[in-house]
Amino acid sequence: MFFSKPEDQLDYELTCPICLQLYSDPVVLPCGHNYCLDCICKTTVNIGQNPPRCPECREEYQGLGSLKKNFKLYGIIEGYRATTAHQQRLPNTKHEGMQVFSNQCTDELSLAMKVSLKCEVSPCSGHFQKHFDEESFKTHAVVESVSEMGVKGCNLHQRLFEYLCSNDMTLLCSTCLIEGHHQNHDLLTFSVAEEEIRQSLESRSKVFACRLQMTETLLQKQAEEQGAIEATGDKLFTKAVTLVDNMASLVERYKERLGVLLEEERGQHRKSCQLRLNALEEQQQQLLEAQQSAAEVLNETDTCTFIHRFMLIDQKLREVVEGTSTSIMPLKTPLNTRRLHTGLKIQDFRYEMNRQLHSLQCLLNPLDLTFNVTTSHPSLIVSNDLRTVKYSSTKQPYPDHSERFTSAPQILCTQGLSGGQHVWVVEVGPNSMWSLGVCYKSIPRRGDHSRLGHNSVSWRLQWKNGKLTVCQSSSNVALGEMTNPPLRIEVALDYEAGMLTFHSTKGRREHLHTFRLVFREPVYPAFSIHSCTPESWITLHSDI
Known part of the structure; x- marks a missing residue:
């Protein structure tokens, strides 16, 4: 069965032919066909002493004990489920940095240079060195007052983020959790959230790589098809002109008309091919950029920064996945020779030039x-x-x-x-x-x-x-x-x-x-x- 979209084709290939759902605990029969374990077990009920048979090819096999779990297919299905689930589940959320003012300056309002997450001191540039010259303060963790506080720390409680609300993709500190923010929501620790997001992002990267490869293949086929169309047009034009030239003065006006109509038709083909090439090149560029962004985020080692960077590019990546497709297929239709046949009005001199017109008709009406x-x-x-x-x-x-x-x-x-x-x-x-x-x-x-x-x-x-x-x-x-x-x-x-x-x-x-x-x-x-x-x-x- 053929599907226009690769996602539909993959879904069809991963579907059990008995229950018509994605394989669950797939097993492989000796004949090579795969089924859900529960589905194939149901087919062996009420068969008596007869050996069980494959539901598709009817080949006999030695009972349920001879079946082996298809670990490869199981892994593919789990990856497919994870990809589709996360693509529907993870919306985009963007956090912007907030300005933090010094709480050490009493005479004027000054921007804080750093923020201590332990003692919650926000010194300006003048107070910063004095504060951290004290021996007991040197071990305090500090972050940037503007950018990192908005990324790593809670602006409300001045504490490091430790949790992720997967319902609305919000970062929480421990105080937010104690105060009951996001009650009844699905809250994940950073370690669990990182693992899930990395799996999702890696799955998307595989989709990008697959889409990119398919797009590049389509580009190559489109270029080859365009060259073939040009060659066919040249061959068609040469044969037609050779036939028409043999008809002497009576054919002269048809010869000129043939050249005009054929060139118009080839021009339409060129224009259509160029539009498809432009669309494929644009799609290729989008996929390359998305793949590069995903790779950069995957290379991030800091957990919190990784999650934040992911949330910044999440919407863009989903838009690329949803916006790109393989529906831009190479143009394979031949030249519209019927229009040429009509425009030449061959019936006007069919009787006098019957043999030449027969050859021309076969040429223009494949x-x-x-x-x-x-x-x-x-x-x-x-x-x-x-x-x-x-x-x-x-x-x-x-x-x-x-x-x-x-x-x-x-x-x-x-x-x-x-x-x-x-x-x-x-x-x-x-x-x-x-x-x-x-x-x-x-x-x-x-x-x-x-x-x-x-x-x-x-x-x-x-x-x-x-x-x-x-x-x-x-x-x-x-x-x-x-x-x-x-x-x-x-x-x-x-x-x-x-x-x-x-x-x-x-x-x-x-x-x-x-x-x-x-x-x-x-x-x-x-x-x-x-x-x-x-x-x-x-x-x-x-x-x-």
């Missing part, structure tokens, strides 16, 4: 295909963007479905094509073996006749064991010798004309084969992987 997971064989893994499929030696726990292939490692695309002209590009892994083509939705899903080309409702091109072949209705035909296997294949479908054409486009463009037939139902792009190496994958591309 087919956006995605894999249909419900058809995937259990030996195939589909990427999150549904554009790459890979062979896996481990069977995937896909749910049963009437459209799923169960014999041949095959998969179909979601999109069915019932008319028109379409082109799509497929890239395959080097040293892999594969099949690709089209089929009707009525293709069998199990048995030998479910293989592409081995029935009357599918047509495929295949590279296997060093040979390139085509097959339809179980009639297998070997094509010419090839030194290297095709790695990038362009598939062109003309539904009304009944033509399915394959070209190798890696390096020199080379025609591989053309099927000529009559389509009677919508056809679906179909694929199969026959090798089990790490390079056994197939990727769909939307560009030509």
Whole structure:
């Protein structure tokens, strides 16, 4: 399951599939699945003499005594609980220093230079040296009259702070406590408060580091995506201009119009990409500053100063956590070629320039295909963007479905094509073996006749064991010798004309084969992987 926010994804991963709550005392089964201890115990009630089974994969295990506590998962959950609890619990409180006046000057009002926390004397600069020249006063603890008294000492009672009220985040001295201030509140000693706040701050620092890493990754992907969009635009423009130039004087005005529309579209993409880059850079700067502030506070060794500095930056840190997100995703939409197609008004000269216009139409109207997971064989893994499929030696726990292939490692695309002209590009892994083509939705899903080309409702091109072949209705035909296997294949479908054409486009463009037939139902792009190496994958591309 995919979530747009990493917090939601983490919450989902840490949820027990039985009680749908965060794991409590998690244990791991031999099959690798995790459950709350109480939840898995409940599943063993009334099973008689039968061995218990995992609720998810149904694998048997040797009773509750064989279960082991998942200490790693337990630690992650406790850290997650602490982070979420403190982010909701610790508000920001700011203490300002107060001016303290000397109680030794009787003739005029003077600011105190220091404050003695033992004898509660606040001498000015003139009386300070005289007061502490006395031997009995030399051991008295003194603090700054303005800044430190507001931070370390109680301005009301002139005593050191010793307690923290966690309800309203107020510091208290022992006298405040005796006088009954903050009755019925949750009062913590400094040692306990420091431990809790440090845990919270360390958890937030981890969140900042994670967010920062994600933001930097998004920045890199955004830059790469922007470069790819620019390259695609350049390639599209070059091909389109080449086609249009071949149409002589009739095409000249369309050529100029094409350049204007395409440049406008690319300009919109650049502007959109720049806005996203600016937003990500601003978010990166905020996270860097927050991380630095948290690190500086964590390096503070003095307990009281540490707590005070934490309270000064607490609100800012929470605002950074709440204000930053990973929702600023890189722009992946292709150029709006449909608008270009409309602006060129190609229908005005379609008859005279039919072959050139057909190429231009395929160029400006790419087919956006995605894999249909419900058809995937259990030996195939589909990427999150549904554009790459890979062979896996481990069977995937896909749910049963009437459209799923169960014999041949095959998969179909979601999109069915019932008319028109379409082109799509497929890239395959080097040293892999594969099949690709089209089929009707009525293709069998199990048995030998479910293989592409081995029935009357599918047509495929295949590279296997060093040979390139085509097959339809179980009639297998070997094509010419090839030194290297095709790695990038362009598939062109003309539904009304009944033509399915394959070209190798890696390096020199080379025609591989053309099927000529009559389509009677919508056809679906179909694929199969026959090798089990790490390079056994197939990727769909939307560009030509």
